[in-house]
Amino acid sequence: MSEGGIMDRLKMACQNESGMLMLINLDNFFLFNDVYGRDMGDKLIARCVSIIDSVTNGDDIKGRLGGDEFIIFCKGLKSKDEIQDMLGYINKKIERSIEDILGIKDKISMGVSIGAVPVPEQGTDYETLFSKADYALDHIKQTGNHGCAFYTDETNKRYKSEMGDLSKNMDEKGDERGALWLDYEYFSIVYRYIRRHIETYNDSALKMLVTIVPKNVNMNEYDFYQVVKKVGMLINSSLRRSDIMMQSRQNQFFLLLPEFPPTYIEKMVARITKKCEDTGVTELVDVNIQNEMIMSSKENAPKGGQA
Numbered sequence: 069m070s071e072g073g074i075m076d077r078l079k080m081a082c083q084n085e086s087g088m089l090m091l092i093n094l095d096n097f098f099l100f101n102d103v104y105g106r107d108m109g110d111k112l113i114a115r116c117v118s119i120i121d122s123v124t125n126g127d128d129i130k131g132r133l134g135g136d137e138f139i140i141f142c143k144g145l146k147s148k149d150e151i152q153d154m155l156g157y158i159n160k161k162i163e164r165s166i167e168d169i170l171g172i173k174d175k176i177s178m179g180v181s182i183g184a185v186p187v188p189e190q191g192t193d194y195e196t197l198f199s200k201a202d203y204a205l206d207h208i209k210q211t212g213n214h215g216c217a218f219y220t221d222e223t224n225k226r227y228k229s230e231m232g233d234l235s236k237n238m239d240e241k242g243d244e245r246g247a248l249w250l251d252y253e254y255f256s257i258v259y260r261y262i263r264r265h266i267e268t269y270n271d272s273a274l275k276m277l278v279t280i281v282p283k284n285v286n287m288n289e290y291d292f293y294q295v296v297k298k299v300g301m302l303i304n305s306s307l308r309r310s311d312i313m314m315q316s317r318q319n320q321f322f323l324l325l326p327e328f329p330p331t332y333i334e335k336m337v338a339r340i341t342k343k344c345e346d347t348g349v350t351e352l353v354d355v356n357i358q359n360e361m362i363m364s365s366k367e368n369a370p371k372g373g374q375a
Contacts, residue, residue: 074131079194081129081141082187088145090184091201095213096176097136098256102316108169115165123154148218155182155216179214190219209257247307255314262326270364274328277358278303278321295352302343333359
């Protein structure tokens with residue numbers, strides 16, 4: 069079914085039905101994809117689709133939002149305990165599925181988080197209800213994965229109070245330079261937001277993977293670590309303040325550059341390379357840079373479809 073068809077059904081259900089609108093996010097999918105590759109990621113998504121189908125009713129409305137997120141309207145569902153049971157079932161099934169797909173027990177903590185909002189108690193407008201479910205999901209993602217949060221008026225007041233305090237503590241002073249360097253946990257939250265922004269506003273971004281390899285296989289581990297650290301600082305200073313980066317592996321950096329013009333890609337690669345050359349880094353290591361544009365699925369084929 070087309071995305072438009074699912075959206076129309078969701079809007080009608082929110083206006084006329086009683087139940088629960090839920091956003092289900094596959095935690096740490098980005099890292100799983102990075103470590104095991106897209107083919108394994110596609111297999112995992114297919115398993116998730118099957119698991120979600122098995123735990124919901126046939127007349128529930130189910131769809132995909134981007135690569136790692138699902139939206140569901142469960143008709144007649146009101147019990148929070150039932151959703152908690154659903155969460156536990158999905159997470160157990162995902163754990164077993166990963167062992168089956170990989171043939172080993174994965175070290176990455178995989179599972180789902182759920183943001184849910186009751187309908188019509190919290191309204192009947194789909195866009196408003198979606199925002200509330202998204203708000204609940206963001207809250208649970210920031211406080212810990214593999215959980216479930218329900219949007220209510222009381223929790224909304226508490227979240228707003230917490231958010232106000234956090235905002236005061238997190239505001240930048242205005243003198244920070246270079247890209248925002250985050251660890252995986254926070255990078256994944258920002259990454260997920262940017263992917264949503266791209267899909268919503270038909271935008272694009274550039275992702276880059278920088279891998280550092282020692283030219284001398286016998287290079288001292290500590291010396292190599294120091295060189296990698298230096299490359300990270302050079303990369304950071306080459307990027308805009310609106311860009312984000314993380315160290316995805318011991319010798320690898322993942323960069324995300326929102327609203328980046330494709331015509332400037334070669335210049336950015338050359339800029340990073342030149343900084344490494346000028347500082348003598350390339351005499352010790354090879355700095356390999358891969359890049360790929362992230363485009364809205366509207367630019368290619370229609371996204372969506374039933375889960």
